[in-house]
Amino acid sequence: MKNYLIILISFLxxxxxxxxxxxxxxxxxxxxxxxxxxxxxxxxxSRDIEAAKKQKWETTAxxxxxxxxxxxxxxxxxxxxxxxxxxxxxxxxGEFTEVIFGTQQNANATATLSQLIFDGSYLVGLQSAKVFLxxxxxxxxxxxxxxxxxxxxxxGNVLLAEESIKILERNISVLKxxxxxxxxxxxxxxxxxxxxxxxxxxxxxxxSSLNNTTRLKVLAYQMLxxxxxxxxxxxxxxxxxxxxxxxxxxxxxxxxxxxNIENTIDxxxxxxxxxxxxxxxxxxxxxxxxxxxxxxxxxxxGFSNEFSFLDSDQNWSGFSSFGISLNLPIFxxxxxxxxxxxxxxxxxxxxxxxxxxxxxxxxxxxxxxSDYQFAIxxxxxxxxNLNLAERIEKKNQIKFSEGIASSFELRQAQTQLxxxxxxxxxSMLDVINKKATLETVxxxxxx
Numbered sequence: 001m002k003n004y005l006i007i008l009i010s011f012l013x014x015x016x017x018x019x020x021x022x023x024x025x026x027x028x029x030x031x032x033x034x035x036x037x038x039x040x041x042x043x044x045x046s047r048d049i050e051a052a053k054k055q056k057w058e059t060t061a062x063x064x065x066x067x068x069x070x071x072x073x074x075x076x077x078x079x080x081x082x083x084x085x086x087x088x089x090x091x092x093x094g095e096f097t098e099v100i101f102g103t104q105q106n107a108n109a110t111a112t113l114s115q116l117i118f119d120g121s122y123l124v125g126l127q128s129a130k131v132f133l134x135x136x137x138x139x140x141x142x143x144x145x146x147x148x149x150x151x152x153x154x155x156g157n158v159l160l161a162e163e164s165i166k167i168l169e170r171n172i173s174v175l176k177x178x179x180x181x182x183x184x185x186x187x188x189x190x191x192x193x194x195x196x197x198x199x200x201x202x203x204x205x206x207x208s209s210l211n212n213t214t215r216l217k218v219l220a221y222q223m224l225x226x227x228x229x230x231x232x233x234x235x236x237x238x239x240x241x242x243x244x245x246x247x248x249x250x251x252x253x254x255x256x257x258x259x260n261i262e263n264t265i266d267x268x269x270x271x272x273x274x275x276x277x278x279x280x281x282x283x284x285x286x287x288x289x290x291x292x293x294x295x296x297x298x299x300x301x302g303f304s305n306e307f308s309f310l311d312s313d314q315n316w317s318g319f320s321s322f323g324i325s326l327n328l329p330i331f332x333x334x335x336x337x338x339x340x341x342x343x344x345x346x347x348x349x350x351x352x353x354x355x356x357x358x359x360x361x362x363x364x365x366x367x368x369x370s371d372y373q374f375a376i377x378x379x380x381x382x383x384x385n386l387n388l389a390e391r392i393e394k395k396n397q398i399k400f401s402e403g404i405a406s407s408f409e410l411r412q413a414q415t416q417l418x419x420x421x422x423x424x425x426x427s428m429l430d431v432i433n434k435k436a437t438l439e440t441v442x443x444x445x446x447x
Contacts, residue, residue: 024228024236028155028245031228031238035151036144038229045136045143052136056129063116063126071109073309079104103303110299117293117324120286128279135272142265145440147227152436154224156429159242161217167421168210175203175414178397182407195400195407202411206418246428249435250376255369257442261361264443270350270357277350281343287336290328297321361441368438375427375434382420382427389413389420 026034036042079100086095116122179199186196225234261267298320302309329336396413399405439445 024230024234025239026228026236027239028152031155031224032148032151034230035147035228039147039227040229042140042143042147043229045140049133049136049140052129052133056133059125059129063119063122066114067111068114069109069111071107073105073107075105075307104305105307105309106301106303107309108299108301110297112295112297114293114295116291118289119291119293120289121283121291124279124283124286128276128283131272131275131279135269135276138265138268138272141443142269145265145443145445148445149436149440150227151224153433154220154227155238155240156242156245156432157220158217158224158238159240159245160425160429161213161220162238163242163425164213164422165210165217167425168206168213171206171414171418171421172203172210175199175206179203181401192407198407198411202414242425242428246379246431249432250379251435252376254435254438254442254444255373257369257444259362259365259442261358264361264441266357266361267354270354274347274350274354277343277347281340281347284336284340284343287339288329290326292324292326294324295322364441365438368434368441372431372434372438375430379424379427379431382424386420386424389417393417 024034079102081098081100083096083098085091085093086097087093089097091097179196182195182199186193221236222232225232225236228234228236230236298318300316300318302314302316304314308314393413393416396405396410400407400410
């Protein structure tokens with residue numbers, strides 16, 4: 001019994017943990033925060049920063065002391081024979097005697113300390129490593145902005161689908177009621193068949209739209225989950241609604257926001273590209289400078305005809321040396337000059353790209369502000385149009401029930417209402433998305 005309870009409690013705990021992992025309840029801001037922590041693109045951008053930090057130290061370490069050690073063992077299966085004059089060993093002049101120098105086996109162990117004393121390319125490399133780290137940080141910032149905008153788009157699409165389904169279901173309910181009443185009137189001989197058929201056509205079209213929107217809602221949730229960095233089939237619940245978000249995202253002060261181009265992420269990236277091209281030019285120039293390095297090593301040699309190197313009485317001979325190496329480039333047949341000129345050309349291109357980026361950003365900001373202002377104005381306009389369409393449809397409902405308006409006139413009013421409903425929903429989504437676009441361009445996040 002005790003074991004059974006333990007198993008049951010473990011199962012319930014695991015189920016609870018699983019439910020927590022597969023259920024999300026998120027406001028828009030919570031969804032953005034979740035994505036910045038779990039979105040795979042954002043995670044990789046963070047990893048790029050860590051990799052850049054490691055590369056920076058890797059570059060720095062090349063100019064610091066380096067210690068290496070090596071051990072070698074040789075066993076001559078057949079030793080090399082040399083010849084010397086035989087008279088050296090008491091033989092006849094003019095003759096030669098074969099001799100073997102050295103032992104059949106030898107071993108040595110060496111440790112070396114090396115230090116770079118001067119290298120112009122190393123100094124440039126240190127500066128480049130800092131710039132590379134800054135580029136990675138800028139890439140992370142841009143990725144976060146894009147992830148934020150993608151979450152807002154995906155979140156809004158889900159809300160749009162949800163609201164569309166509610167409106168379509170409400171429209172279907174009204175249409176079915178009208179169709180039922182009109183059918184009874186027709187069956188009693190007080191109406192015409194065309195009125196029934198017109199309502200059937202309208203109902204069929206709205207039901208088709210509902211089925212399509214229901215399918216799109218599933219895809220919208222899956223796209224949101226992917227953007228969040230969650231599993232595609234995670235049960236995600238949105239706690240914000242479209243109308244509230246629209247009201248919160250009408251920020252007229254954004255239209256007067258200062259156009260500080262230098263703070264935009266695209267300008268920072270272009271500026272870093274120019275800086276990297278300047279360093280590449282310095283690197284090519286530094287290759288004409290001499291390099292100076294030094295070393296200190298020491299080790300031991302052991303000789304024997306038998307493998308006795310692990311014996312305590314093995315004789316080891318020590319050695320050590322110190323040296324400095326100077327490398328002075330003198331003539332490269334114009335190779336270094338061509339590389340320097342190529343780097344200078346790339347720098348000029350980067351300068352032009354920076355200027356062009358600055359001009360494009362000014363245009364993008366102006367365009368984004370215009371689009372955002374239009375979205376706000378269009379939202380107010382579509383809101384008024386919806387109110388008018390609802391009144392017109394209601395009047396035609398009354399006229400139709402009293403026999404004053406035809407079924408065709410009623411269908412026109414209903415179609416106009418359905419169009420106004422969808423346009424109003426889309427206008428709310430446009431306000432949210434256009435604000436996100438403007439904030440992304442300005443690199444100004446106002447929650």
